[in-house]
């Protein structure tokens with residue numbers, strides 16, 4: 001053991017990269033940090049101490065340089081992209097992979113099918129679904145505003161994003177806004193987030209999934225079966241329906257009819273879409289409301305933009321919202337300080353090794369860009385901890401040298417976020433409609449909201465209490 005540790009620290013090909021000695025000696029250090037829920041913050045501190053490449057495990061490097069996005073996640077001069085680190089794959093059934101974990105060939109096939117549901121043109125066909133739920137959100141918030149009691153805005157963003165994504169996946173409502181409560185599916189997702197993070201971290205050491213499955217109480221096994229059964233039922237009902245717009249399932253179902261996909265493939269991917277598309281958008285909206293409330297100057301500027309651009313709420317739609325400028329800067333700045341996918345999504349070098357940023361890395365080296373650290377790196381952004389949307393607009397001013405291309409909250413390259421366009425439109429519409437209708441004020445107990453959270457793959461969001469007043 002000691003011999004291995006000494007070799008790794010002093011003689012391993014990665015020994016020239018700085019970082020904690022314990023991290024170089026054993027992956028147990030990495031495991032402990034992952035399980036603490038504070039790893040993205042720790043990685044950020046390490047980068048401040050050691051620079052833009054840090055060794056965070058015997059065979060893993062973390063990067064913050066803006067150019068590394070292209071080299072780690074992009075096409076490699078005609079060569080295939082660097083493979084996803086298999087240690088991150090938590091698909092329940094590897095025979096029916098989700099797009100996010102699929103191998104290169106299956107990924108390419110699924111991505112081709114699914115990308116049909118995310119073009120600008122298709123998005124315009126989906127607009128009535130978005131506006132229906134956003135208007136329902138406003139109507140329900142109006143009732144809350146009348147009561148003058150503080151609300152947890154995180155819940156409301158979860159309701160609306162889950163209703164929208166659920167509808168675009170299955171062409172039927174989840175009724176979160178209608179019932180003002182989490183659908184059981186949602187509660188299950190929130191419970192599963194920490195569990196999946198633990199599996200992801202521990203499975204590098206032992207086949208933890210088999211152990212957990214063997215030890216899992218019957219109640220939980222049943223609940224899981226219920227969940228898969230629910231998705232399967234929804235997929236089957238969707239097969240019988242014919243929306244007059246293209247949704248997430250349209251092309252997947254056609255592929256199933258032709259025998260290219262199976263029902264379990266549809267279930268796995270529909271499930272993934274709902275998880276990937278709802279919680280992430282709710283997170284950035286929550287973070288944005290927090291930063292707006294704590295930065296009154298930015299809030300008033302954005303409110304003015306929204307309220308002067310639109311004379312009536314119904315004027316807020318996809319084509320009009322795309323013309324606003326400040327709202328984009330506000331959201332970019334929120335992504336920078338509160339990225340929904342705050343950790344890294346590591347890739348590995350091919351067996352023969354690869355050159356990254358001019359440095360030769362041996363085969364199977366894990367490498368990633370931890371978003372929290374990249375977006376707060378002083379090498380990428382001047383005054384990195386300040387919330388300053390103007391940095392995205394005033395490209396000749398004091399922030400002219402910011403490395404804007406470092407901000408990639410949807411990741412980069414052929415496996416970047418397929419739902420990026422939808423998310424961009426959805427969050428703008430929601431934010432604009434809310435600010436058009438309400439004044440928002442943060443409750444003092446939430447002044448330190450982001451700092452009090454843990455990150456288990458995604459932020460474990462605590463309630464964000466605000467008082468909303470109809471204007």
Ligand code: HEM
Nearest residue numbers: 099100276277280281340341345410411415417418419423
């Ligand atoms: C603010 C909102 C969102 C953020 C920050 C976000 C972020 C990301 C990131 C970082 C990845 C890459 C993950 C990896 O490399 O393992 C990703 C992939 C993905 N996202 Fe999003 N996402 C958002 C919204 C959405 C929406 C609305 C959908 C649509 C339903 C969606 C569906 C997906 C899918 C299917 C993938 C896998 C793509 C592939 O592997 O080709 N996301 N997202």
